Amino acid sequence: MQAARQIYPDIVLEWPRPRIKQSGSAVRQFEFTKFMLVLAVIGLAAFTRVYQQALVAQNGIEIARLQSRISEESRAGKALRVQKMLLKSPARLESLATTKLGMVKPANVKYIILPAEIAAKPKRITGKRQKKIFDGVLARISLLVK
Numbered sequence: 001m002q003a004a005r006q007i008y009p010d011i012v013l014e015w016p017r018p019r020i021k022q023s024g025s026a027v028r029q030f031e032f033t034k035f036m037l038v039l040a041v042i043g044l045a046a047f048t049r050v051y052q053q054a055l056v057a058q059n060g061i062e063i064a065r066l067q068s069r070i071s072e073e074s075r076a077g078k079a080l081r082v083q084k085m086l087l088k089s090p091a092r093l094e095s096l097a098t099t100k101l102g103m104v105k106p107a108n109v110k111y112i113i114l115p116a117e118i119a120a121k122p123k124r125i126t127g128k129r130q131k132k133i134f135d136g137v138l139a140r141i142s143l144l145v146k
Contacts, residue, residue, distance in 0.1 A: 113140070 086092065097103040 094105070098105060
């Protein structure tokens with residue numbers, strides 16, 4: 001051994017020291033601590049999972065509530081558009097003008113366009129020609145009236 005120390009002075013050759021055995025309660029305490037730590041991690045994971053599921057369910061309820069509100073508002077919007085169309089209808093406006101505002105509907109006037117021969121010639125026409133022109137005017141009037 002002395003020879004080995006002279007050749008390799010840096011190397012320490014000693015017998016390994018024996019381990020000191022831990023008492024049974026210290027080993028049990030370490031295992032109990034490890035068990036509690038693992039149990040806490042599992043419990044935290046389970047709590048996190050349940051909390052996430054509760055959030056998902058709560059968001060689902062909120063989504064359903066908002067969808068029902070959207071459909072209700074769209075129905076109300078359609079009803080308002082129909083009411084707007086009814087309020088702007090010409091028949092309603094006319095009835096309001098005549099009943100509440102006391103307005104009168106203008107007379108339905110029909111205009112007769114005279115033939116150019118009658119309108120252009122100021123001279124008096126008599127006889128058969130007058131009857132022919134008069135019949136033509138009456139024919140045009142009857143077409144307009146019907």
